[in-house]
Amino acid sequence: MSKTRLVGKSVPKIDGITLSCGMPKFVEDMPLKNPLCARILPSPYAHAVIEDIDTSDAEKLPGVLAVLTHKNVPRIVHTTAGQGYPEPSPYDTFILDRKVRFVGDRVAVVAAETPEIADEALSLIRVRYRELPSVLDPWKAMDPGAPVIHDEPEAYHPISAKYDPQRNLAAEVKAVAGDLAAGEKEADFLVEGTYHAHYAQHCPIETHICAGELDHNNRLVLYTSTQVPFHARRITAQALGIPLKRIRVIKPRIGGGFGAKQEVLLEDLTALLVLTTRRPVVLKLSRQEEFLSSRTRHQMFTTMKIGAKKDGSLTLMDMKVLSNTGAYGSHALTVMSNAGSKVLPLYRCSNIGFHGKTVYTNLPVGGAYRGYGATQSYFAQECLIDEMAEKLGMDPVDFRLQNHIRTGETSPIFKALGEGREGNEMYIQSCGIIECINLGAQEIGWREKRMSVREGRFRRGVGMCSLMQGSSIPDIDMGSVYIKINDDGSFNMNLGATDLGTGSDTIFAQMAAEILGVESEDIIVYSSDTDMTPFDVGAYASSTTYLSGQAVIKSAEAVRAQIFSVACEIWGVTSTEGMELREHCVNLSGKDPILLSKIACHSLYAHNQHQIAGNESHITKVSPPPFSAHFAEVEVDTLTGAVRVLKYVAAIDCGTAINPRLAEGQTEGAVANGISYAMWEQYVFNDKGRMLNPSFNHYHIMRTCDMPEIKTILVPTYEPTGPFGAKSVSEISINGGLPVLANAIYHAAGIRLKEGPFTPDRVLAALKKKGNG
Amino acid sequence: MKKNLKLQINGTWKEFSIEPGTLLLDLLRTAGYQGVKDGCREGECGACTVHIDGRPINSCTLFALQADGRSITTIEGLGNPDHPHPIQEAFVETGAVQCGFCIPGKIMSVKALLDRNPDPDEHQIREALSGNLCRCTGYVKQIEAVKLAARRIREKKGDHHE
Ligand code: FES
Ligand code: FES
Numbered sequence: 009m010s011k012t013r014l015v016g017k018s019v020p021k022i023d024g025i026t027l028s029c030g031m032p033k034f035v036e037d038m039p040l041k042n043p044l045c046a047r048i049l050p051s052p053y054a055h056a057v058i059e060d061i062d063t064s065d066a067e068k069l070p071g072v073l074a075v076l077t078h079k080n081v082p083r084i085v086h087t088t089a090g091q092g093y094p095e096p097s098p099y100d101t102f103i104l105d106r107k108v109r110f111v112g113d114r115v116a117v118v119a120a121e122t123p124e125i126a127d128e129a130l131s132l133i134r135v136r137y138r139e140l141p142s143v144l145d146p147w148k149a150m151d152p153g154a155p156v157i158h159d160e161p162e163a164y165h166p167i168s169a170k171y172d173p174q175r176n177l178a179a180e181v182k183a184v185a186g187d188l189a190a191g192e193k194e195a196d197f198l199v200e201g202t203y204h205a206h207y208a209q210h211c212p213i214e215t216h217i218c219a220g221e222l223d224h225n226n227r228l229v230l231y232t233s234t235q236v237p238f239h240a241r242r243i244t245a246q247a248l249g250i251p252l253k254r255i256r257v258i259k260p261r262i263g264g265g266f267g268a269k270q271e272v273l274l275e276d277l278t279a280l281l282v283l284t285t286r287r288p289v290v291l292k293l294s295r296q297e298e299f300l301s302s303r304t305r306h307q308m309f310t311t312m313k314i315g316a317k318k319d320g321s322l323t324l325m326d327m328k329v330l331s332n333t334g335a336y337g338s339h340a341l342t343v344m345s346n347a348g349s350k351v352l353p354l355y356r357c358s359n360i361g362f363h364g365k366t367v368y369t370n371l372p373v374g375g376a377y378r379g380y381g382a383t384q385s386y387f388a389q390e391c392l393i394d395e396m397a398e399k400l401g402m403d404p405v406d407f408r409l410q411n412h413i414r415t416g417e418t419s420p421i422f423k424a425l426g427e428g429r430e431g432n433e434m435y436i437q438s439c440g441i442i443e444c445i446n447l448g449a450q451e452i453g454w455r456e457k458r459m460s461v462r463e464g465r466f467r468r469g470v471g472m473c474s475l476m477q478g479s480s481i482p483d484i485d486m487g488s489v490y491i492k493i494n495d496d497g498s499f500n501m502n503l504g505a506t507d508l509g510t511g512s513d514t515i516f517a518q519m520a521a522e523i524l525g526v527e528s529e530d531i532i533v534y535s536s537d538t539d540m541t542p543f544d545v546g547a548y549a550s551s552t553t554y555l556s557g558q559a560v561i562k563s564a565e566a567v568r569a570q571i572f573s574v575a576c577e578i579w580g581v582t583s584t585e586g587m588e589l590r591e592h593c594v595n596l597s598g599k600d601p602i603l604l605s606k607i608a609c610h611s612l613y614a615h616n617q618h619q620i621a622g623n624e625s626h627i628t629k630v631s632p633p634p635f636s637a638h639f640a641e642v643e644v645d646t647l648t649g650a651v652r653v654l655k656y657v658a659a660i661d662c663g664t665a666i667n668p669r670l671a672e673g674q675t676e677g678a679v680a681n682g683i684s685y686a687m688w689e690q691y692v693f694n695d696k697g698r699m700l701n702p703s704f705n706h707y708h709i710m711r712t713c714d715m716p717e718i719k720t721i722l723v724p725t726y727e728p729t730g731p732f733g734a735k736s737v738s739e740i741s742i743n744g745g746l747p748v749l750a751n752a753i754y755h756a757a758g759i760r761l762k763e764g765p766f767t768p769d770r771v772l773a774a775l776k777k778k779g780n781g
Numbered sequence: 782m783k784k785n786l787k788l789q790i791n792g793t794w795k796e797f798s799i800e801p802g803t804l805l806l807d808l809l810r811t812a813g814y815q816g817v818k819d820g821c822r823e824g825e826c827g828a829c830t831v832h833i834d835g836r837p838i839n840s841c842t843l844f845a846l847q848a849d850g851r852s853i854t855t856i857e858g859l860g861n862p863d864h865p866h867p868i869q870e871a872f873v874e875t876g877a878v879q880c881g882f883c884i885p886g887k888i889m890s891v892k893a894l895l896d897r898n899p900d901p902d903e904h905q906i907r908e909a910l911s912g913n914l915c916r917c918t919g920y921v922k923q924i925e926a927v928k929l930a931a932r933r934i935r936e937k938k939g940d941h942h943e
Contacts, residue, residue, distance in 0.1 A: 024873035025865060027881030028888060030816015030856035037815040124802075211916050213820045213828055214882045263818070263882030264916050295821040509880025509917050669876035673918055677879065680919030704825035704914065712920050713911040720921075 014518045018669035033261035035217045040288035047126040049116040051108035054370035054697030055142035066132040071125035073285040077116045078104040085162040089338040090236035090270045094166035098337040109335035111698040112300030119281040142370035146332035149176040149367035157368040179341035179366040185420030191324030191359025195315025199395040202311040204763040205384035207691035214263020215298040218274035221288035233262040235269045236546030243272040259536035265508040267376035299702035303375025307332040310388035322357040329364035334373040340366040346381035353419030355411045379742040390473035390747030432482045434630045438725040440661030444637040448659040452639035469756025473747040478631035479736035480551030487556030488542035489563040492621035497604030504544025505556035511670040523564035525589030550736030557731030558626040566622030634735045636660040638744030644757040649768035653716040661723045664733035672720045675741045682745025684710035786849040791858030808845040816856035816885040827913030830886035837893040856885035871930035879917035887913040
C-alpha cells in the first residue's frame with residue numbers, strides 16, 4: 009500500500025483529554041431538569057406466576073409519580089437483543105409480564121421524586137406469587153416433563169429458525185461439511201472432551217443507565233448507555249407500540265459495554281415513565297442489578313471430537329454445543345452459531361461437524377459478550393488440539409503451524425454456518441498467524457520452557473492457543489457516514505457508529521483526515537444520535553473499524569471529488585487529473601495550492617453556491633478474520649492449588665492497525681478480561697437459582713495487583729477488503745484466557761482443567777485425583 | 782431535617798444544606814462536580830475517588846457530613862483541557878484512557894500516590910491503584926502513564942534522577 013500520513017500513527021484519542029479532566033459526558037451527567045428517579049422491583053423467585061399485584065399503597069406515597077406493572081403497560085412481544093431487523097433472536101419478552109422467569113426478572117417499576125421514595129414505594133408493592141417448578145440445569149431443560157419457561161402463546165421466532173419453546177429449545181443449528189464417519193475412520197488418533205465455559209458478567213464500570221425527557225416538540229429523547237442507538241430506537245418504538253419518529257436516541261460517552269449494552273434493557277421502561285409522568289426520568293441499574301438482572305456470558309458446554317492421522321493432519325473436527333440462554337433468548341441462536349463459525353475454520357480439515365442447541369433455563373439471561381460464543385468453544389478446541397499434539401508426540405506449536413488455515417484458503421464452514429442462517433463463502437486474503445505463533449513463542453521463551461523440569465511444590469509451565477474471529481456480519485451489517493466542509497476548511501463528520509470507549513471516533517477521524525489532507529483535529533466527529541447521524545448497526549460483531557471505516561473512506565472520497573470540482577472552477581481547468589489534497593490545500597503541479605478554507609468559502613459564498621458534503625454507506629460480502637496466538641506462563645503451587653499467571657503474550661494480526669496504541673489497548677483490555685474470567689470470575693448460585701455474589705467484593709475482576717506481565721505484539725498484514733488494510737481487533741483477544749491458561753497449567757502440573765475459573769480448590773481437586781504425581 | 786455544612790472544594794469554600802444521609806458522592810455530583818463517577822456506591826470500584834485533605838477516598842463510602850469543614854479535591858480541581866495536569870496529559874498520551882469512566886477516580890489515586898512518593902516502582906504503583914477498577918484497558922497503559930507522569934513531574938521540579 010502507499011505510505012500513509014496519519015493512518016498507522018498513534019494519535020491521541022480525540023476525547024482523551026476531556027475524559028481525563030472529568031468533563032461531564034456520560035448519561036448520568038446529562039443536564040435534565042428535576043429528573044425523577046426510577047427503580048425496578050425484581051423477582052425473588054426463579055419461576056413464578058404473579059397471581060396478584062397491589063400497587064395502591066405505593067401509588068399513595070407522596071412523591072411517587074408512576075407505578076407500572078404488567079397490568080398497565082402495553083403487551084407487545086419483542087426481543088431485547090439489539091440486532092438488525094428482523095432480529096435472529098426469539099420474540100419472548102414483554103415490557104412487564106405476569107410471569108417471572110429468573111431471580112432478578114422485573115416485576116414492576118416506579119418513578120419518584122427521590123431514590124429514597126422510589127425504594128420505599130417498591131417496598132409497598134404487594135405481590136402474590138405462585139411459585140412454579142424451575143429449570144436450573146441446562147442439561148435437564150429439554151427432559152420430557154420439564155417445566156415450560158415460555159408457555160405464553162405469543163412467543164415466536166421472527167426469522168425462520170428452529171424454535172420450540174414447549175421443549176425449552178431456544179435455538180438449534182446443525183451443519184456438516186464432508187463425511188464425519190469417514191473422518192473418524194481415517195483417524196489414527198481421536199481425542200474427545202467436554203469443556204464448560206461458565207457464567208460471567210461484562211462488568212462495565214458504568215452500569216446500564218437510560219435517561220429520558222420530552223423535548224419542545226413533545227418528542228421523546230432518550231440518552232442511553234448503548235452500543236446500538238438505532239436498534240434501541242426501533243425496539244423501543246416496537247415494544248411501546250409508538251411511532252419510531254417520536255423517538256430520538258442519543259448515545260453520549262458510555263462507560264464500557266463489551267456486549268452488555270448491545271441490549272435494549274432500560275429504554276422501554278424509561279420511555280414509558282417519561283410518557284406517563286411527562287417528567288424527565290433516570291433509570292440506572294445498581295451494581296447488584298447489573299449482575300442479577302442485566303445480561304451475562306452464555307454458559308456453554310462444548311463437546312468436541314478431533315481426529316488426526318499419524319502425519320499430524322486433521323481428519324475430523326466435530327463440535328457439539330449446549331448453550332444456556334437463561335430465561336430469555338437474547339442472542340440465543342447467534343452466540344451458539346458463532347461457537348462454531350468463528351472457531352472451526354481455524355484449522356484445515358475436510359470433515360467438520362457442528363451441532364448446537366440453546367436452551368432456556370430459569371437462570372440469569374445470556375446476551376452478547378465480547379467473543380460472542382467463540383470464547384466459550386475455543387476453550388474446548390484449543391485444549392483438545394493440545395491433547396492431540398501430545399498423542400502425536402508433537403509440540404503444540406508445530407502441530408498448529410502444520411494445520412492452521414492460510415492465505416488463499418477457505419473453510420467449508422464459512423459457507424455452511426453463518427449467524428443464524430447460511431454463511432458466505434470466503435477465501436482468506438490476509439493471514440499473519442505464522443508470524444503470530446513464531447513471535448509469541450519467542451517472546452515467552454517457548455522452546456526452552458517446554459523442556460524445563462517441573463518438580464517440587466512450585467511448578468512452572470507454558471501454554472499456547474491460536475485464535476481467529478471475524479470482522480462484521482456479511483450482507484447484514486451496514487455503516488453510514490456523512491461529511492461536510494466548513495468555512496475554515498474543517499469538516500464535520502456525523503456517523504452512526506458507536507464509540508463505546510474503544511476509540512472509534514478517533515480512528516475514523518484519522519481515516520477521514522488522511523484522505524482530506526488535514527489533521528485529525530480538523531475532523532469534528534459526532535456519532536450516534538438517531539436524529540442527527542446516518543444509520544449504523546452499532547458497535548458489535550467486530551464491525552466498527554472494518555465496516556464503518558469503509559463508509560468513512562467512501563464519504564471522504566466523495567467530498568474530495570467535490571473539492572476537486574470547485575478547484576477546477578477556481579483554476580479554470582476541466583480535468584481533476586493530478587490533483588491532490590495535502591496540508592490543508594488542493595495541489596496541482598504548476599498551480600498555486602488552494603487552501604481548503606478558500607475552496608469552502610468559494611463554494612458557500614462566491615460562485616455556484618452549494619454545500620460540499622458526502623454521505624456514503626458500506627456493507628460487506630465477507631467477514632475477514634483477524635488471527636492471534638496467545639502464550640502464557642503460569643506457576644502452580646501444588647500445596648495450595650494457587651495458580652499465578654506470570655506472563656501473558658498476545659500476538660495479533662488485525663491487518664493494518666489504524667492507531668497502534670488503541671489497537672494494543674483493545675488487545676490488552678480483552679486479554680485482561682480473558683485472564684480474569686479464567687482465573688477468578690464466577691457466578692455462585694444457590695439451589696433456588698439466586699446468584700449469591702453480586703458485588704465486586706465477591707465477584708473478583710482483575711485489579712492492578714493481580715496483573716501478570718502482559719505483552720502485546722501487533723503483526724501487520726494487509727486486508728484488501730478493509731479500510732487501509734484493517735480488520736477487527738476488539739473481540740478476538742478475550743478468547744485466549746481459558747484455553748491458554750488451561751494448557752499452561754497442564755504443562756506445569758499435568759492436570760487438565762475443563763471448567764473455570766481455575767481456583768485453588770479446582771486445582772487441588774484435580775491434583776488429588778491425579779495422585780499428586 | 783436538613784443540616785448545614787461547609788466544604789472547601791477545589792480551593793473554594795461552599796455551604797450546603799442537605800439531608801443528613803446524603804453521601805459525599807451525591808453531594809459533589811449534585812453540586813456540579815460530575816467528574817466524580819458512580820460505579821457501584823459500595824466502595825468497591827474507585828470511580829468516585831476524591832481527595833479529602835490530600836488523601837484519596839471513595840466518596841461513596843462517606844456521608845457528606847463526615848467531611849464537614851474539610852478540604853476536598855475532585856478531578857475538576859486538577860486541571861482542565863486548556864491547562865491539564867501532567868498526569869492527565871500522560872494518561873492521554875499513553876493511550877491509558879478508553880471509555881474514561883474509571884479515569885477521574887484513577888487519576889486522583891495517582892495524584893495522591895505521586896504526592897507522597899514521586900518515584901514509585903511498579904509494585905508501589907500497582908498497590909496504589911488496586912482499588913480503582915478498570916474493565917477497558919487491562920491497566921498496562923495506565924501503569925505506563927503513571928511512570929511517565931512521575932518522570933515529568935520530577936523533571937519539572939528540577940529533580941533529574943531516574
Ligand atoms: S462508586 Fe464509590 S467505590 Fe464505586
Ligand atoms: S477506561 Fe473504561 S473502565 Fe477504565
